[in-house]
Amino acid sequence: ISFFTGCRSLSQLAELPETHQILRQTCRDYADRELSPIAARLDKEHVYPAKQIQELGAMGVMAMEVPEELGGAGMDYLAYSLAMEEISRGCASTGVVVSVNNSLYIGPILKFGTEEQKKQWIQPFTTGEKVGCFALSEPGNGSDAGAASTTAHQEGDEWVVNGTKAWITNSWDASAAIVFATTDKTLKHKGISAFLVPMPHPGLSLGKKEDKLGIRASSTANIILEDCRIPLGYMLGPRGSGFKIAMQTLDSGRIGIAAQALGIAQASLECAADYAHRRTAFGAPIGKLQAIQFKLADMAVAIEGARLLTWKAALLRDSKKAFTKEAAMAKLAASEAATFCSHQAIQVLGGMGYVTDMPAERHYRDARITEIYEGTSEIQRLVIAGQLLKEYQL
Amino acid sequence: LSCKVLSSVVTPCYCFVSPQIRVKPDNTGVVTDGVKHSMNPFCEIAVEEAVKLKEKKLIKEVVAVSCGPQQSQETIRTALAMGADRGIHVDVSGKDYENLGPLQVSKILAALAKQEDAQLILLGKQAIDDDCNQTGQMTAALLDWPQGTFASEVSLEGDKINLVREIDGGLEHIKINTPAVITADLRLNTPRYATLPNIMKAKKKKIVTVKPADLGVDVTSRLEVLKVEEPPQRQAGMKVETVEDLVVKLKEAGRV
Numbered sequence: 278i279s280f281f282t283g284c285r286s287l288s289q290l291a292e293l294p295e296t297h298q299i300l301r302q303t304c305r306d307y308a309d310r311e312l313s314p315i316a317a318r319l320d321k322e323h324v325y326p327a328k329q330i331q332e333l334g335a336m337g338v339m340a341m342e343v344p345e346e347l348g349g350a351g352m353d354y355l356a357y358s359l360a361m362e363e364i365s366r367g368c369a370s371t372g373v374v375v376s377v378n379n380s381l382y383i384g385p386i387l388k389f390g391t392e393e394q395k396k397q398w399i400q401p402f403t404t405g406e407k408v409g410c411f412a413l414s415e416p417g418n419g420s421d422a423g424a425a426s427t428t429a430h431q432e433g434d435e436w437v438v439n440g441t442k443a444w445i446t447n448s449w450d451a452s453a454a455i456v457f458a459t460t461d462k463t464l465k466h467k468g469i470s471a472f473l474v475p476m477p478h479p480g481l482s483l484g485k486k487e488d489k490l491g492i493r494a495s496s497t498a499n500i501i502l503e504d505c506r507i508p509l510g511y512m513l514g515p516r517g518s519g520f521k522i523a524m525q526t527l528d529s530g531r532i533g534i535a536a537q538a539l540g541i542a543q544a545s546l547e548c549a550a551d552y553a554h555r556r557t558a559f560g561a562p563i564g565k566l567q568a569i570q571f572k573l574a575d576m577a578v579a580i581e582g583a584r585l586l587t588w589k590a591a592l593l594r595d596s597k598k599a600f601t602k603e604a605a606m607a608k609l610a611a612s613e614a615a616t617f618c619s620h621q622a623i624q625v626l627g628g629m630g631y632v633t634d635m636p637a638e639r640h641y642r643d644a645r646i647t648e649i650y651e652g653t654s655e656i657q658r659l660v661i662a663g664q665l666l667k668e669y670q671l
Numbered sequence: 672l673s674c675k676v677l678s679s680v681v682t683p684c685y686c687f688v689s690p691q692i693r694v695k696p697d698n699t700g701v702v703t704d705g706v707k708h709s710m711n712p713f714c715e716i717a718v719e720e721a722v723k724l725k726e727k728k729l730i731k732e733v734v735a736v737s738c739g740p741q742q743s744q745e746t747i748r749t750a751l752a753m754g755a756d757r758g759i760h761v762d763v764s765g766k767d768y769e770n771l772g773p774l775q776v777s778k779i780l781a782a783l784a785k786q787e788d789a790q791l792i793l794l795g796k797q798a799i800d801d802d803c804n805q806t807g808q809m810t811a812a813l814l815d816w817p818q819g820t821f822a823s824e825v826s827l828e829g830d831k832i833n834l835v836r837e838i839d840g841g842l843e844h845i846k847i848n849t850p851a852v853i854t855a856d857l858r859l860n861t862p863r864y865a866t867l868p869n870i871m872k873a874k875k876k877k878i879v880t881v882k883p884a885d886l887g888v889d890v891t892s893r894l895e896v897l898k899v900e901e902p903p904q905r906q907a908g909m910k911v912e913t914v915e916d917l918v919v920k921l922k923e924a925g926r927v
Contacts, residue, residue: 295745295748295874296870296871296873296874298745299745299748299749299752299865299870299873300867300870302709302749303749303752303864303865303867303870306864307864332864335866336864336865336866336867337866337867337868338867341867345868350866350867350868350871351867351868351871352867352871356867360867
């Protein structure tokens with residue numbers, strides 16, 4: 278439900294609606310008090326923020342778009358973008374856990390699931406007690422999602438799934454996965470179907486937790502399926518619609534990840550600006566030097582531009598308009614802003630930026646993945662160009 | 672206790688996000704342009720306590736009150752999102768707002784308490800921008816009600832209230848009659864984060880705007896701020912070799 282009927286475009290949005298302002302402030306307060314103080318430790322010790330995820334669940338943040346009857350907050354994607362940015366500003370790892378649950382797990386079930394599936398697979402996943410994951414990528418294909426080699430064939434009243442999925446966020450902490458497998462290889466990408474798989478489950482095992490550069494408090498691992506048997510009713514959407522489901526899901530997921538990247542970028546800017554006030558060199562705070570000022574200005578412009586793109590994509594989605602191009606633009610702009618801002622933040626901090634005493638180095642490490650997951654920057658460019666060329670009838 | 676209405680005051684106070692608090696060039700106050708207003712932390716605790724009492728079905732209704740300009744409505748809305756039932760915004764702006772002090776606010780609260788037939792007023796012990804710690808006490812005096820200030824524990828027993836107060840000497844247990852005024856101290860509770868569904872429900876809750884004059888209150892200040900200045904710059908310390916040296920230096924400085 279959109280809460281500002283009439284405000285359907287960014288140009289009409291002079292100021293965020295009051296509800297959204299309060300939501301943003303509430304998430305910011307939560308991030309400042311509960312996430313920022315522990316983010317460094319979560320990163321260092323690779324600890325999943327279970328307590329915080331439950332607290333966020335209690336607030337409604339783990340199921341923002343889900344209608345209240347199913348236990349969600351019943352809010353729109355603009356609200357989701359705001360919440361994602363604020364939470365990621367506090368802790369990027371917590372942000373990705375929230376994003377995957379909202380956009381990649383609950384999202385497709387909300388859109389393509391039966392009423393029964395929604396009750397079974399969404400309702401328990403709104404409180405933060407259980408989280409879901411999205412298993413599309415494989416060791417042999419990431420960007421080339423159509424080449425899925427995980428198979429599912431029918432045996433009586435069961436599907437039998439075989440294959441390996443790679444790079445799955447939340448895998449070690451999830452209670453369910455949406456697994457994409459091909460039910461007919463000859464149909465290529467039109468032969469892929471989506472399946473709901475509970476975790477743990479016989480025939481499903483997890484690979485080792487990846488030791489990552491950043492977002493270390495969230496778990497990433499392979500999911501291995503060996504004769505994993507699930508009831509026929511666990512297929513999500515019509516047979517052969519898996520690729521379409523994945524692509525549409527990622528469109529929305531990109532808005533969430535764009536917001537996560539914004540949070541990281543914003544945290545970097547604040548870190549750098551704060552340091553520029555305090556650190557003196559050549560007799561004055563370094564914020565007085567043009568070299569530093571230009572960096573801060575460039576960071577601010579990059580963030581503001583990416584933020585407006587993110588809000589635009591969210592608004593288009595909320596108005597039920599096409600938003601594929603804008604979501605790709607937002608994700609591209611925001612992730613590149615995150616890597617740019619975190620890079621420059623370290624530069625502003627100098628030596629201090631290189632040590633763990635300051636959060637700049639963590640932002641740098643956290644930012645890097647945003648240009649890769651949920652569609653690499655290269656894929657985003659292909660998506661944008663594809664839409665553009667259609668518009669120009671080429 | 673069939674509490675008719677519980678009036679909880681939410682003081683919008685200046686929340687200084689940046690590390691720099693700057694005195695205005697004319698020394699009449701601190702710079703407030705562009706500084707964020709948010710709910711006073713002790714008032715947040717008071718609202719939380721009120722909502723808790725309502726959840727325990729010990730009181731019927733929580734009314735959130737704020738005195739200030741238009742932006743105060745956002746603070747009230749946050750209280751509604753935490754669980755208050757309705758809000759009253761007492762519109763005070765401009766110079767009147769700059770000069771608004773505890774005495775004026777207490778008069779407003781007293782008038783509202785009578786108008787709403789409230790049985791309990793819950794406020795924060797003090798505002799973190801001016802640290803006055805007077806409003807609760809003055810309100811109780813104006814209404815001739817008992818007061819339980821610096822409360823770290825509140826429990827209702829029939830038509831009386833058991834209260835634990837944090838005082839310099841330790842913890843004081845008192846029992847007061849209702850109607851009463853209670854001011855919240857830090858350890859009374861941990862305020863909840865508003866849930867998203869409640870933030871949306873808050874949109875439909877009513878906030879009524881009134882002017883101090885409607886309540887028969889004159890907000891003219893009885894105080895005149897002569898000067899506001901920064902604390903003196905911290906001086907460098909001094910090291911001494913022995914205790915005897917220390918005593919000599921203290922005597923020289925006229926400290927002993």
